[in-house]
Amino acid sequence: MRIAIVAGELSGDQLGQGIVALLKKQYPHAIIEGIGGPGMIKAGLTSLYPIETLSVMGVVEVLKHLPAILKLRHGLLKHFRIHQPDIYIGIDAPDFNLPVELKLKKQGVKTIHYVSPSVWAWRESRIKKIKKATDVVLAILPFEEAFYARHGHKAVFVGHPLANKVALEEDQRSAQTALQLDQNSKWVALLPGSRAQEISRLLPLFLESLIQLKNKGYEFKVVLPVAKSSLYSLIDTHQALIQKLDVKVIDQKAHQVLQACDYVLLASGTATLEAMLYKKPMVVGYKVAKLTEVLVKKMIKTPYFSLPNIIAKEALVPELIQSDLTANSCAKALQQYFDYPEKVSSLKQRFYQLHHCLIQDADHKVVAEVEKLLNS
Template structure:
């Protein structure tokens, strides 16, 4: 790189597709600005990225779509927006394009821009190590650098000759190694001396429909063994709150409190967790809470995924530990009796899990935003 190019301000394009990407993008932008105060940001992002100075070409919400049917309904708009965005970015000639998660949208942009001579980075690996592994070839063709949050993801990319940097997980940076259980209980008006189980059946309507009643039935079995247990269920939004309230309406005597959000406070306040497989299992691990994982899908979806998924585990703690550290109950194995027995075992002694969780937390605590920024700047020769 010439001395003149080294001196001019950096122009960085970023595209995030949902709230979690907005959080990651804002952290990365702040870290990049710490190195280059006169940096310029363009692309697509939410309020946090815009607060860091991003000029967003259209609202991030236009990309935040869940579900196959919903995507199909919006596909013409998504394809048109992506085509216009590629044209705009080619004209703007940023020093680098960073696609944050949203692989179905961003990987094609990366491929097109890299062909046009623009450096490309993808931040947050899609689950290529678990299913649709052939996507790694498109990633290798379109991506100058993959930034992964988890170490086993980096190992997969190294095996497939994709330039990769493991940066750690921002949640591991933001959640303290030791947290205050009693202050969390005070916030939630829970007794200091009670045993508390958190029930986290998921944040989506479909997940709660399949797991909500199952988790409540499990609570009934647990109460038969431990009558003084208390239960808390964080509801992701008003729709989930109403859905959970409807499930509990027939059992008003159960000591179950629905919370509005506050999932991290719930995890901090509890003694054990019954939880749906997903990102929340990582949060439970970082709060060092013994957990039992359950998941159910529509029979046809389960049949298809069972044939496609290559991973031996479904929960992130087990993938990180590379062993069955956390009990997993999938599909027909997820019965109230089996879940209750597994939770009781963790309430009796969950130390095997929690000691390993502390080690895993340390391994992910890497100052992810700064490490990601350094990876991007090294790629550009501007570190």
């Protein structure tokens, strides 16, 4: 048996790690190959290409890297024509995975797409392509199963695997001990993303906002987990700001950092869901190239862009995007948490409720759907 599984970025690698481990246990003699990061590789995936090639977001950014991405896709499809898999699991990265899934499905390969594209938020017309490309969509948000049912396609709500792994009750002290963080201080975690363009656009703004708060007399310490080693050189370009704040830089360990911190400044994306599961008050920001903004703005249908707000269907956490994201606006949003502890307490309670909803034993549910397809 041959199982293909492709993740396009580190958040997808985290989703895929448990799946690969369970598949190896369920099918010990199967060849499991595709594209993954360190987690999936450690679990037993043979990665045919580096995951970094696909870790690009935004219309303009993708155009810059398009030749390399197309070359990779061509090579991957050629490999799967020669070594046809029994099933293909595309984890997120819809702009890459859906065309691959479509071609492979035409070859008779069973296809699963894990993590629904945000078709309920923008470009709803993509549902037609998803229906053609996939046998089933595995959804991490509770309302998505019904959305697909209305469009006549099978989707299964599997929850988020991290919801099972993160304790409902906080255990901040143990994480602070493990990371050697001062337990008498308030800690602000910076998660500006795992892509180079995210670091360039967001990290200096986040750092400058914290300097503003320091200048106002607020006392806290700052911790920055670096998602991958290739980002260190880019982070070093902001060394003056980092040194001014005496930032504690940590290699990876983003989950432990989220568990250990008191507040979070972070890029929009999967990390906002993870911060919610750790019950952390957060300020969410994002910036893309101007052309990307113009193209995307007309297609957005949802009033929110961060996952906690989308799931709750209300503005639980501040969202700052494009021109609204400045060092000043970021500082003001974060200051609210320092000034109003009752707001923090209320927010944590809502996060607890949402966390409980997402506990579904996702890894086992995904593998169960794989088995159903393989046996059909």
